[in-house]
Amino acid sequence: MGARVSVVTAVWNAREALKKTVASVAAMGGIDHVVVDGASSDGTPEYLGQTGTRWISEPDKGIADAMTKGIGMATGEYVLILQAGDLFAPGVTLDELEAELDGSDIVSFDVLVTHPDGDVRFLSRGLGAKLETSMSVPHQGAFVRRDLYDRIGAFEAQYKVGMDYEFMLRAKRAGASCKVVGRISSIMPADGISARRDWPSLQKRLAENRLIHSVHARGLRDRIVQKIYWSIYPLYKRLRHIGGRR
Incomplete structure (x- = not known):
């Protein structure tokens, strides 16, 4: 019988970080791990050739x-x-994770985001109202x-930051079911582009989210709400950033 869970890892010139992820997945046992390397020049392909992952x-x-x-x-x-x-959280077992996989289209756990100035728990809110304005299903915890x-397609290459957010909105529009599990499954270091807190990175995320909102607007009501939202939210984020709050 094949593995019930596959882990997909995309990497480019991040061999040392990848080693941590490969070790974490291997320690779980019984997971199909697929690594897609973007033709790295830092020795990543040579390292992958020494592992048991498919790549x-x-x-x-x-x-x-x-x-x-x-x-x-x-x-x-x-x-x-x-x-x-990215890593599986300490103490989490594959049996515990698989016990929550009940046939829902998405089974969403919380994720611990590690920042130099303190860790933040990214709570999964599922495909509810919050998703209409911002990401509410951390992909590192989304099975x-x-x-x-197969039904709705995977990630749109035009998005460089918000591809996971766009996918979740698309899943919601398609009527996907989502189970929310109120426990941490994974740990994500805050060095990825979607977790960066500097203002240029925030601006890039905001611009993509605004485009995603316009693509997935369901009519006049959504467009009016979005117009109001985008007239206020960027200023709110800028003021929080200036004040040292992210």
């Missing part, structure tokens, strides 16, 4: 393209995205049925 190394169009390739290679019923440096990707 490819070739140029890609960015992280969304790499993750989509990995999903296409996955064999598990559920797929979890863990990037280089997604592979057949959901």
